[in-house]
Structures are given as structure tokens and as C-alpha cells.
Amino acid sequence: MESPCSWPENISDRTKAIEELVKGRELALQLRGILNKLSSENNNNDDDGDGVVLDQDLVLKILSSFTNSLSILKNGGGGGSGEYQSDHEVSQIQTNATHLNWDGRKSEDSGDSSKTSSILNKDRRGCYKRRKCSDSVIKDSPNLVDDGHAWRKYGQKDIQNAKYPRNYFRCTHKHDQGCLATKQVQRIQEDPPLYRTTYSGRHTCKNLLKASQLFIDSRDIHHNSPMISFCDDDHNQSNNNNNHNPFLSSFPSSIKQEYKDFDHDIMTHNNNYQSESSDHYILPPDDHGHQLTSTYDSGVVNSSSLSYTDMGTVMVEDSVANFDDDVLFHF
């Protein structure tokens, strides 16, 4: 199957794309030269110099964009630079690819299988694809971060060379709302405990129950941030009272159930997580592309260092830094 997220497999097409980009960069360079000339003239006249500076800034950005694109294309595109992989447009393409791969799975029971058992009568050939190019967000965390969505575990696998099994979750609303979001959770380190959560797909479900109980951070609402805030007047109080956790009190039982029998160790750490009072929780990207936030806790931001992996995934590694106020990362 042709993957919409693949790079031009036709070498000549790719070469043409590079040629076009080179041409564009050359033109931008010429434009910069003209602007430089204008700038020096304007400096003599001391007249409207700011406008030229802005123009030059724009040209520099254009040049940078061309240069990045060229370098990505020449490197083959797969493990490109962060400049490329944070690109919302490409991310959206990858998401579409994911959705295409996931459609119509239930309709595959055509019954024309040659297999005899009741299970084998369900011919699942071609009914799903490994999500090779899906956009995903990887989060490494010392504890399990509840992202506010209702997940249902649908599988667990022992992974080769991995000490701990990988657990597979899909959105609870996959069937009733067609939400295609999934996530994988795997413990990757014993001491200190470290869990890797890989979010794939995007939530298209309307989680009305939870939405009504959560308060979207108004400071970020214009950016369609996935940031969910639990800020309230007894913020400090909740920090001092581990028994009061907004997640535990607000989420329906399905959320709490999610990790209940996950793994004894994992649950232990999850409980540790749940007993921490964090005002913000990291959510997977929404329909508008990659948007990550750091979590804010008692004036300490559990910030995340971002890096990029193959296939356009985003790595988020927890670290802690002190900030005076909320810090939101969007990209």
C-alpha cells in the first residue's frame, strides 16, 4: 500500500523537488542582496529603516526554511531534523495515513475464508496495518501520567530484548465514536523506574463527561492547547493533601481501572503518581498538530526535553526545572 507519508520514491521527482528548492533559495538570496542594498541606502537617509530590517528578517527565515528542506531531502527524509519534524503540515499527513490504515476493520468478516474454525473464519488479512508512519508522541516518565482520556487495554506483548511487557491501550470510544487514538505503555527501566508511553493517533472522541469536569487553561485556549488545568483555589491545599487528587475524584471509574491490574510494580508507581498533585497533565497532540506542554507542580515545572526520533515521533523526557510561572511548550 502506498503510504502518503513516504518521501518521493521516484528519484527524479525528488531531484526536481531539490532543484526547485535550490532555485527558491537562490531567489531568496538575491532578494536579500537587494534588501541589503536598500538597507545601506536607508541608513544614509535614516528613513524607514525598521521596515527593511523586518524584511531582511523575513528573508532570513525563508532562507532558513529552504536550507532545512534541502538538508532533509538530501538526507533522505526519514530521520530528518527537528525543524522538519515539528512541521504541522507533515504531521497532519502522517495522521491521515494512520486513519486510513485503521478504517473498516470490523467489516473484514466477509466469510469467504477457507479456514474452518470459528475463529479462523474471520479472515483478517489486510484488516490492519502496522502503523509505520503514524505520528506519535513518546513520553518517558518516572511514573505513569494519566492524560485524561479513557483507555481500554486490548493487548500485552513481551518484547524482545525488553525486560518488561508492552501494554496496548485504545481509546474507550473507539467503537462508539470512532476514536482512533491508541497508546502503548512499557516499563523501560527498573531503578529508577521509568515508563515509556507512546501515543499514536489522535482523539476524535468527545469526552463530554470529563470535559465538563476539567478546566481548560484559559491562558492557552487560543492555541488550542491540550493542556488541561486543575488549577483551583485550593491548589496549595491539594498539594498538601495527597488524598485529594483531581484525577481520582474527577475521572470515571474507567480511568482508575485502567492501571488497576496493569502490573503490580506499575500500579505501585501509578499510585505514587496519582498521589502527586499536579495541576497540569500532558496530553497527546490534538487535531491541530504537535502540542505539548510541561506539567506544573507547585511552582516547579516538570519540563520536558524534546527530541525527535525516526518516523516523526517526538520524544519527551521528563526533567524538572524551576520556573516562576507556567511554562507551555508548543511546536
Next chain:
DNA sequence: TGGATTTGACCCTT
């Protein structure tokens, strides 16, 4: 009793 979890099997990608 309905929804969630477990787990073996199936199937795709590499």
C-alpha cells in the same frame, strides 16, 4: 449483566 481485562492466535512488516 454489561463492560473491562487477559491471553492465545492471527496477520503484517521487516
Next chain:
DNA sequence: AAGGGTCAAATCCA
């Protein structure tokens, strides 16, 4: 062929 992602029957649980 191996590894990994998903399905779905069996089982569990509130």
C-alpha cells in the same frame, strides 16, 4: 522467519 500490533473468545468484576 521473527517480531510486533491487533483481534476476539474467555474470564473477571462491579
